[in-house]
Amino acid sequence: MADLKFHSFAPSAWIEVSGEDAFTFLQGQFSNDLKRSEECPVTYGLLLDAKGKIEGDGFVLGCREEAFYLFSYYSPAASLMERLERYIIADDVEAADVTSLMRGAAVWGTGARDCLERLGLPVPAAGTFERKGDAWVVPGRRSPEENFDVLFPEASREWTGNRVEAVVREMGGSGVDEAACHYERIRAWLPAIPVDLGKRNLPHEGGLADSAVSYAKGCYTGQEVMARLRHSGQARRSLVPARIDGVMSELPCPVYFGEKEAGRVTSFGKRDGEQLGFVLVLRSILKETRSFSFEPSGKTGIHVLDDFLCE
Numbered sequence: 001m002a003d004l005k006f007h008s009f010a011p012s013a014w015i016e017v018s019g020e021d022a023f024t025f026l027q028g029q030f031s032n033d034l035k036r037s038e039e040c041p042v043t044y045g046l047l048l049d050a051k052g053k054i055e056g057d058g059f060v061l062g063c064r065e066e067a068f069y070l071f072s073y074y075s076p077a078a079s080l081m082e083r084l085e086r087y088i089i090a091d092d093v094e095a096a097d098v099t100s101l102m103r104g105a106a107v108w109g110t111g112a113r114d115c116l117e118r119l120g121l122p123v124p125a126a127g128t129f130e131r132k133g134d135a136w137v138v139p140g141r142r143s144p145e146e147n148f149d150v151l152f153p154e155a156s157r158e159w160t161g162n163r164v165e166a167v168v169r170e171m172g173g174s175g176v177d178e179a180a181c182h183y184e185r186i187r188a189w190l191p192a193i194p195v196d197l198g199k200r201n202l203p204h205e206g207g208l209a210d211s212a213v214s215y216a217k218g219c220y221t222g223q224e225v226m227a228r229l230r231h232s233g234q235a236r237r238s239l240v241p242a243r244i245d246g247v248m249s250e251l252p253c254p255v256y257f258g259e260k261e262a263g264r265v266t267s268f269g270k271r272d273g274e275q276l277g278f279v280l281v282l283r284s285i286l287k288e289t290r291s292f293s294f295e296p297s298g299k300t301g302i303h304v305l306d307d308f309l310c311e
Contacts, residue, residue: 003109004173006164007142007181011151013058013077014102015070017084020092022066029087029221031203033214034060042129042138045212046193047083048222052202052229056080057193057212059138061129071138071151074192087221103157105164106140108147108184111171116148118167124148135160142181144188182269186241186276196239196266196278204235205280237263238283244268244275246294246301255292255302257285262292265302279304 017026027034032045040062047056056079058072070080077099084095107115113123121137122130130137134156140147152160165175176184182192191197191206203209203226213226229235244265252264263281270276279292279302290304 003145004111004115004168004171005107005109005176005180005184006168006173007106007176007178008161008165009073009104009106009181011071011099011102011104012074013056013070013072013080013097014099014151015077015080015084016096016098017068017070017093018066018096019094020066022068022093023062025088025091025093026060026068026070027217028219029084030060031213031220031222031226033217034062035217036062036127038125038128040124040128040130042124042127044141045214046203046208047080048203048220048226049199050221050225052222052225053199054193054197054201054203055083055199061136061138072193073141074195079194101154102151103154103161104149104151105161106142106147106149106181107164107168108140108143108145109173110145111173112146112148115164115167115171115173116150118171119150119163121150141185141190142188143184176271179270182267183271183274183276184269186267186269186278189241191239191278192267196280201237201280202229202235204229205237206239234283236283237280238286239266239278239280240286241305242277242279242292243303243305244277244301245303248294252280253294255279255281255294256296256298257289257292259296260285261296277302 030045032043043060056075058070061069077097081097116123124130134152136151138149140149197206252266254264262285265277268277291300292302294301
């Protein structure tokens with residue numbers, strides 16, 4: 001199973017939110033609906049400001065009515081803590097940053113389920129997580145293929161983390177670096193927050209409106225803007241995957257259509273010599289071209305993938 005992969009990582013945020021009002025508080029802050037019937041629900045969504053701009057993202061794991069965990073790949077724990085504490089006023093809620101205690105291993109590709117079973121870990125159903133001992137198993141957002149994140153305390157890193165790697169290699173798989181991990185998520189059109197989208201961006205710019213925003217739940221911060229966008233039109237810019245030819249000195253990197261600056265490359269990944277990147281570009285220009293350059297009237301080096309062109 002040569003296409004079975006694993007990637008060791010440290011989460012950017014693992015925050016415990018507890019207290020009598022924990023559910024009500026999070027439901028009023030999170031863009032997606034946390035009201036679920038499953039025993040161990042996991043919900044991906046965003047933290048927005050009053051103008052609907054993105055302040056962070058993550059998975060909310062519901063352990064019980066008064067205890068939740070907020071887990072994020074890239075949104076820094078410090079910024080998420082600041083965002084949560086800003087809105088804790090009279091609520092019986094406590095947020096604790098325990099990120100430094102956690103580590104993880106991502107597994108994806110053919111055989112990912114078999115890998116979990118060989119590790120003695122349960123395979124979570126869609127929209128849920130599983131726990132066994134110190135390990136948490138969460139459906140991931142890393143690849144177009146089925147993928148899982150196994151999270152565990154730093155104290156059990158040597159056993160759990162090394163065991164994941166050993167089983168993947170026994171099955172003919174291999175480890176990948178951060179660049180290959182970014183390649184996978186870009187291929188799957190999965191933005192990294194705040195790398196690709198942040199405080200100046202709306203969820204709709206990154207194709208997150210359908211997967212990370214609820215239009216049916218009650219009031220939450222940014223909800224009015226989300227409702228208006230749903231009924232009144234689209235965002236001016238779109239985040240689209242592109243093939244990257246050439247070398248970028250730094251990110252974000254501006255891109256040009258002729259003499260005009262059209263947008264910027266926000267992130268990129270590399271696998272087997274091929275580079276993919278996310279380009280945040282004006283929708284009006286996407287109707288004219290799918291190729292851009294790194295300098296005004298320069299040689300074309302960015303080619304938007306046809307499957308992601310916006311009409």
